[in-house]
Amino acid sequence: MKYLIGKIGAKWEVLGPSCSDPSVELGGTVDSEIFDVLDGFPGAYIIENGIFRQLMTVEQVQSERLRYRRSEECFPIVNRGALWYDKLTEEQKAELSEWYEAWLDAPQTGSAPDRPAWLDAPL
Numbered sequence: 001m002k003y004l005i006g007k008i009g010a011k012w013e014v015l016g017p018s019c020s021d022p023s024v025e026l027g028g029t030v031d032s033e034i035f036d037v038l039d040g041f042p043g044a045y046i047i048e049n050g051i052f053r054q055l056m057t058v059e060q061v062q063s064e065r066l067r068y069r070r071s072e073e074c075f076p077i078v079n080r081g082a083l084w085y086d087k088l089t090e091e092q093k094a095e096l097s098e099w100y101e102a103w104l105d106a107p108q109t110g111s112a113p114d115r116p117a118w119l120d121a122p123l
Contacts, residue, residue: 063107
């Protein structure tokens with residue numbers, strides 16, 4: 001599906017699949033699958049004179065999103081202090097290490113690792 005690009009006021013925007021507002025100046029189109037991945041990611045695209053210009057590849061955006069998720073989901077856990085680590089079993093430490101390594105590789109592999117279930121259990 002294609003999304004329309006329209007000028008609202010002085011700003012070009014991706015509108016959606018249709019626009020019936022006669023006050024909107026229509027420009028080009030963008031493939032919805034590409035836009036859905038790039039939308040909301042700063043610096044991934046610009047719209048110049050009604051033409052959508054992709055600045056990052058889909059793969060780059062997906063890698064950056066994984067890096068962001070890693071900073072939110074993984075780093076706060078692995079950066080806990082020695083008091084927390086000292087309470088872990090050897091099995092938990094090994095699993096945590098594997099999870100951390102998988103997160104470090106996530107931007108290259110394209111997938112986020114599953115969170116160890118014991119991280120969600122109350123202490």
